[in-house]
């Protein structure tokens with residue numbers, strides 16, 4: 001099981017395996033505990049998870065564009 005979570009420090013999306021307790025953000029190197037983080041998406045395959053992250057990122061950038 002994979003989960004998509006958002007880094008509480010820099011807000012970037014990352015993929016984590018459910019069995020892991022902590023995850024280090026690839027963007028800001030912040031080490032975060034998965035427990036207590038809001039799970040945005042969950043999936044069984046890492047490939048699907050990457051697609052989900054991509055879609056969420058696009059959604060994020062669209063929201064930023066419209067808010068300006």
Ligand SMILES: [Zn+2]
Nearest residue numbers: 007010025028
């Ligand atoms: Zn981060």
